[in-house]
Amino acid sequence: MFTLTLKGLRARKVRLFLTAISILLGVAFVSGTLVLTDTVKAAFDQLYAGLTQGTDVTVRATSAFSATSTLQAGKPLPASLVDTVRQVDGVAAAEGSLTGYALMLDKSGKPIQPGGAPTLGAGHTTDPELAGGFTLRSGRAPQAPGEVVVDAATARKYSYQPGDTINIIFESGGQRRFTVVGIAGFGKADNLAGATLATFEMTTAQQLLNMTGQYRQIDVRGKADVTPAELRSRIAHVLPAGLEAVTSAAVANEASKSIQSALSMFTKIFLGFAAVSLLVGSFIIWNTFSILVAQRGREHALLRAIGAGRRQILGSVLTEAVVVGLVASVLGLALGLGVAAGLRGLLGAVGMELPSTALQLHARTVLAAFAVGVLVTLVAALAPAWRATRIPPIAALREAAAPVRDAATWRLIIGGLLLACGVAGLTRAISADSQTAAAALGTLATFVGVLMLAPVAVRPLVRVLGAPISRSVTGGLGRLNAARSPRRTASTATALVIGLALVVAVTVVASSIKASVGDVLDRASRADLILKADSQFAAGVPAGVADKLRTLPEAGTVSEMRWGMAQIGAATTPVAALDPATVDQVANLGIASGSVGALGTDGILLSADVAKAKGLTVGSPLTVRFAQTGDHQLHVIGTFTDTTLIGTPYVVSLGTYDANFSDRLDIAVLVKAKPGVSTAHIKRLAATALAEYPNVAISDANDLKDTQRKSVDQLLGMVYVMLLLAVVIALLGVVNTLALSVLERTRELGLLRAVGMTRRQVRSAVRWEAVLIAAVGAVLGLILGLAFGAAFSRALASLGIVTVDVPIAQPLLCAVIAALAGVVAAIAPARRAAKVDILRAVVAE
Amino acid sequence: MSVLQSPSEARTVAARVVGATKLYGRGDSAVRALDDVSFEFPAGAFTAIMGPSGSGKSTLLHCLAGLDTLTSGQVCIGDTDVAKLSDGELTLLRRNRLGFIFQTYNLVPTLTAQENIVLPLRLGGRNADPEWLAQVVAAVGLADRLGHRPAELSGGQQQRVAAARALVTRPEIVFADEPTGALDSRSSGELLRFLRHAVDEYGQTIVMVTHDPVAASYADRVLFLRDGRVVSQMTEPTADRILDAMKGLGE
Numbered sequence A: 001m002f003t004l005t006l007k008g009l010r011a012r013k014v015r016l017f018l019t020a021i022s023i024l025l026g027v028a029f030v031s032g033t034l035v036l037t038d039t040v041k042a043a044f045d046q047l048y049a050g051l052t053q054g055t056d057v058t059v060r061a062t063s064a065f066s067a068t069s070t071l072q073a074g075k076p077l078p079a080s081l082v083d084t085v086r087q088v089d090g091v092a093a094a095e096g097s098l099t100g101y102a103l104m105l106d107k108s109g110k111p112i113q114p115g116g117a118p119t120l121g122a123g124h125t126t127d128p129e130l131a132g133g134f135t136l137r138s139g140r141a142p143q144a145p146g147e148v149v150v151d152a153a154t155a156r157k158y159s160y161q162p163g164d165t166i167n168i169i170f171e172s173g174g175q176r177r178f179t180v181v182g183i184a185g186f187g188k189a190d191n192l193a194g195a196t197l198a199t200f201e202m203t204t205a206q207q208l209l210n211m212t213g214q215y216r217q218i219d220v221r222g223k224a225d226v227t228p229a230e231l232r233s234r235i236a237h238v239l240p241a242g243l244e245a246v247t248s249a250a251v252a253n254e255a256s257k258s259i260q261s262a263l264s265m266f267t268k269i270f271l272g273f274a275a276v277s278l279l280v281g282s283f284i285i286w287n288t289f290s291i292l293v294a295q296r297g298r299e300h301a302l303l304r305a306i307g308a309g310r311r312q313i314l315g316s317v318l319t320e321a322v323v324v325g326l327v328a329s330v331l332g333l334a335l336g337l338g339v340a341a342g343l344r345g346l347l348g349a350v351g352m353e354l355p356s357t358a359l360q361l362h363a364r365t366v367l368a369a370f371a372v373g374v375l376v377t378l379v380a381a382l383a384p385a386w387r388a389t390r391i392p393p394i395a396a397l398r399e400a401a402a403p404v405r406d407a408a409t410w411r412l413i414i415g416g417l418l419l420a421c422g423v424a425g426l427t428r429a430i431s432a433d434s435q436t437a438a439a440a441l442g443t444l445a446t447f448v449g450v451l452m453l454a455p456v457a458v459r460p461l462v463r464v465l466g467a468p469i470s471r472s473v474t475g476g477l478g479r480l481n482a483a484r485s486p487r488r489t490a491s492t493a494t495a496l497v498i499g500l501a502l503v504v505a506v507t508v509v510a511s512s513i514k515a516s517v518g519d520v521l522d523r524a525s526r527a528d529l530i531l532k533a534d535s536q537f538a539a540g541v542p543a544g545v546a547d548k549l550r551t552l553p554e555a556g557t558v559s560e561m562r563w564g565m566a567q568i569g570a571a572t573t574p575v576a577a578l579d580p581a582t583v584d585q586v587a588n589l590g591i592a593s594g595s596v597g598a599l600g601t602d603g604i605l606l607s608a609d610v611a612k613a614k615g616l617t618v619g620s621p622l623t624v625r626f627a628q629t630g631d632h633q634l635h636v637i638g639t640f641t642d643t644t645l646i647g648t649p650y651v652v653s654l655g656t657y658d659a660n661f662s663d664r665l666d667i668a669v670l671v672k673a674k675p676g677v678s679t680a681h682i683k684r685l686a687a688t689a690l691a692e693y694p695n696v697a698i699s700d701a702n703d704l705k706d707t708q709r710k711s712v713d714q715l716l717g718m719v720y721v722m723l724l725l726a727v728v729i730a731l732l733g734v735v736n737t738l739a740l741s742v743l744e745r746t747r748e749l750g751l752l753r754a755v756g757m758t759r760r761q762v763r764s765a766v767r768w769e770a771v772l773i774a775a776v777g778a779v780l781g782l783i784l785g786l787a788f789g790a791a792f793s794r795a796l797a798s799l800g801i802v803t804v805d806v807p808i809a810q811p812l813l814c815a816v817i818a819a820l821a822g823v824v825a826a827i828a829p830a831r832r833a834a835k836v837d838i839l840r841a842v843v844a845e
Numbered sequence B: 001m002s003v004l005q006s007p008s009e010a011r012t013v014a015a016r017v018v019g020a021t022k023l024y025g026r027g028d029s030a031v032r033a034l035d036d037v038s039f040e041f042p043a044g045a046f047t048a049i050m051g052p053s054g055s056g057k058s059t060l061l062h063c064l065a066g067l068d069t070l071t072s073g074q075v076c077i078g079d080t081d082v083a084k085l086s087d088g089e090l091t092l093l094r095r096n097r098l099g100f101i102f103q104t105y106n107l108v109p110t111l112t113a114q115e116n117i118v119l120p121l122r123l124g125g126r127n128a129d130p131e132w133l134a135q136v137v138a139a140v141g142l143a144d145r146l147g148h149r150p151a152e153l154s155g156g157q158q159q160r161v162a163a164a165r166a167l168v169t170r171p172e173i174v175f176a177d178e179p180t181g182a183l184d185s186r187s188s189g190e191l192l193r194f195l196r197h198a199v200d201e202y203g204q205t206i207v208m209v210t211h212d213p214v215a216a217s218y219a220d221r222v223l224f225l226r227d228g229r230v231v232s233q234m235t236e237p238t239a240d241r242i243l244d245a246m247k248g249l250g251e
């Protein structure tokens, strides 16, 4: 039995491969994502291991929770502490270090802003061993206030050499000019995880980074006879409260963890796309095996008649599934390495440059690839395999054509019920705001309902869609063939439905977001100008920007906003800070109760939704944990409804911020011009005044709307690329189904050719069949996608989608293209059909 | 011979093979399916090809109909040398000038009887002449079955649909390969009477392969093959005479 199966497989290599492809892409995505994650992690681990080399213990301020941003790491500690630490028994060397915000400019004055990594300034460590992997590649260490050492990656990319002058922007005081005296690298790497780094002589660094007389941490190396753990506990004894000593191993471990959590979002997104393509692929597997089992009905019946057991039939079909799964896994894994390289490039393209190391292929990835490939194939083939065992031996003696079974009644009833529930859920989600649960459940129920009813819907759909082409003889034949096996057509089309529904839904949501951007901004902002960092990856703009703007007589109100991470309840969440005195002139927060003016230094403003969810009212106490300063009990001074400008439900005063965060970077600066000063005028004035801050983007309301719409489009483009994969897999499914159908109809095709059908007509008929199958998928996908998209747009009202915009043209275009792609899917099967040997077909066997 | 034929169509030869030889395989193991066969198929007549199994009947028919090519020799349909035609031209020849009835699997299962009958016309973008169609349909006795699909028709009915299809384009020749091979004697009789009727009434030329002496007795002339060669001919055949002749061939 087993050898029979394998022999059969060998004879059907092409079919096997085509079937495997549908799962292969999903496997490639899964393994690619895992490879990428491992690779990135390995790269960072190497980097941190190198960096902490030579340092045994680090002294730093305790952090109430681990904040993700490097700039908000820890409270500064007094410089005098270094001497205390040096006196601890077993310490060989101890040196303070500090980092802060420093943005270098390239030779043309443009900011050097890496994607996703900070722009750091630091004091130059003098002890070479404590400096770890950080070593001078050329030049010398900075010794005078006007000197700087630049990281090798920046030096290479922007061609800086010792002797060049470089301008650098700090949190306060605008641009300063330095002479590059040296270039430094980090072990083999040219920079630290993508960050730019400028190091200064230590005292200069303290001044530039607003940390005079302070360090961020103290790096300690022990004598040979002390273990790092022992040294750590000895140092811990002499530290005042609020400070801690940690071993380098622990530091490296923390860093590695935080990198992983930063990557986890990407991992999830990519795995999500993998899941979509696997889902689509599994439909194709299911369909292919259903067809194969139907075609081999006689063969199976014959085997049963000569004594094969049900179990053996089941085994033979499942063996084939396993082989398909194995082929898909092996090829998918290989492709996955390519995908990983591609994704790395993609991340680089959007600005997330990752340190490079060889691609990491771990056993877990291999295991996952095989598990996914084989399991998905096996599960998808289970139902068809089961059906194969139901064939009675007597079928071997009957006429070949398997009877077309009508859809089971239970299927119709359950499908109908699900569809009804789904439509009810979607209707509810579309008719009221923020019905997330209704939207999600409605989508799921509708989808499953449609899947179950699809075989029934195929005949009428094909009849209607095919009406325009039924006058031509090939169109008519194509139409008949598309409706010939409704189940086959339905499951082939289903794969396309999934892909297209997602594409269309995403388009609708994106379109709603774009339509909302304008409204949201007009409602929330009263400012004439909004200034932000011109890179989305920058931590903010230096506080100096707002100071400079205040010197303009035409600027009536200048109000800044900051952002920092805090822990409230169990969640780590951003908290916004603003100036209670001026915020009302530049923004409309939609105050529902209380007043912003009352923020003071211990007040907090909550969004009405969050206040309601937490059961808080004006006057209620709320404990907020800041990384640098620990727990603070604030009290609720009011609630507001419009979070769109602020982007977080928690607001404190700038005073509270300054007391709990050490950086002075503004996420946005809002400017309201004096009465009578035009927006264009104040924009020009601001541009002139901020000439030394090339990293600041000055936008009026229209600019900002444009930028936001553009970023939506950019995101949409990326999502499209991923979803396109699902659509391509679905089209491969059409190829597969057609190829099998053509094979099944060899005699019929021969007959048609004998009575005068030209090859061109044969091809045309197959093409029309493909187009109709694809069109069924496209129409269902379009309708579902529009409904899902509208429901989710409405459900996500809280994210600032105030207008639900259901575009017609673009989704319709997608659907038409998908249907026409059927032509491409038909190429190979049509060619094969046209080549049918007439004689072989008409001569009775 | 019908007096209704116009002068231009008043050919006496509908198809001709000259020195037709067909080899399957190569070298020593080659099978000589046709061995230097020359014959003229008279127009407006019903010719049956008989012979033992494996004597080359089907091969001859397929080569005549342009479904297969000769190894050497010539096949002409009317004045057309079949060997000189491209695949596209051959298709048009089959569609417009020839009709076919195969032993089994004659009909497209998705099409109704009526659609199957007019299929060759539709493939050429033509519509059926309603009068002619009605006449053919009435003659095969299928007027009340036109809306049925093949699966809903008996074997005999299916073969009659195929016969109607073969006639609907008014082809120069209808080729039939064992059209009654899978039918019971009653259905066979109906079909053969219809073919005879087409020859007598419309002057249709028919070439039919069969190994059934009764079927062959409906023909005007019988051609006997053995081992790929023409061994004898018979005019005004009867079933008994054919049976005797076949015995002489070693069947």
Ligand SMILES: Nc1ncnc2c1ncn2[C@@H]1O[C@H](COP(=O)(O)OP(=O)(O)O)[C@@H](O)[C@H]1O
Binding pocket: B024, B025, B031, B032, B033, B051, B052, B053, B054, B055, B056, B057, B058, B059, B060
């Ligand atoms: N496709 C083929 N390949 C090889 N030999 C063939 C093929 N078709 C027919 N033959 C051989 O040619 C001879 C004539 O076959 P055929 O014309 O089918 O005979 P008939 O129809 O009289 O039974 C037989 O010996 C047969 O085995």
Ligand SMILES: [Mg+2]
Binding pocket: B057, B058, B059
């Ligand atoms: Mg034969």
